Amino acid sequence: MSNIDTHDTDYEDDDFVSRSQRKREVEALQDIGTKMIDLRPDQLKRMPIDETLYDAIVEAKRLSSRNALKRQMQYIGKLMRHEDGDAIQAQLDRFDSTSEAHNQMFHKLEKWRDRLIANESGMLDVIINEYSTIDVQHLRQLVRNAQKEKADNKAPAASRKLFKYLRQLEESKQA
Template sequence: MSHDFVDEAEFFSKSQRKREMHALQEIGQQMLALNSQQQAQLPISDDMRAALIEARRIHSNEAQRRHLQYIGKLMRAEDVEQIQRTLQAFDPTSRLHQQHFHQLEQWRDRLLTDTEQAFEQWLALHPQTDRQTLRQLIRNAHKEADQGKPPASARKLFRYLRELSPLTSSPP
């Protein structure tokens, strides 16, 4: 009586496969919860992007459940770790998001105090920046500070930096 033994390292129980599939579906749900601008930043394939767009169109609960299973199936071909890092960066409670937020605050403060050197460094790291807009926001923030007004322009500057900065910008 001969038995072909399966290498235990390659053996996955049906329960294990189901847990993995549910985990991929959970990631899919997290991606669906993002707004379209955040979804555009996800490192995913065109097929996955199309599936996420299609999911927004579906209203039937059963159809949504089946489509989520399809998204889970597509997730097998994706770089799940990279997607999870990106999702974590969108989560305001995550360490990565908070670190990015603090880096942007440091950039804003440097741009307001050490203007020219910080300005050139920012442009070197973010060439898509509109120089004129950035200078105007800095100038308005200085004017408000000199007049003792609330820092509305400093907040606008921060929002502008956040729009321009990828999730993993280098620290100042």
């Protein structure tokens, strides 16, 4: 009676990925590529991608033939395998107004604006330290205008301008 173990537990291939799983991963990368084709040129320039992929996406925007676009999408998918898909997806989420990351950024900026208008101590210093490209004099002027507007119970036009300025600072920081 021989006690032969047909299943070797010492050797299991944990790195095995099925063909179906690889196809799903490639399709996910192609979907990310499709989303990048829909970006505006200024947004595309802020994506963390290399020059070859950038050129391929610009070329795909130019194509009108369905078959040519399909081939170009496959090429973009191939190039995407060498990119950091998570970083690209995170940047796409920042551009997508329905994404959680985009909403979190907006909520943070709204809180900062409200704290500035409420003249909360130290908030101005936090914002100045956060953004290196800030025009402090302009920011203080926007805050004063928004505070005056709130005191006079006027429509929040200056408050919107303050929020817009904070959003521009955040976007320039991410670029």
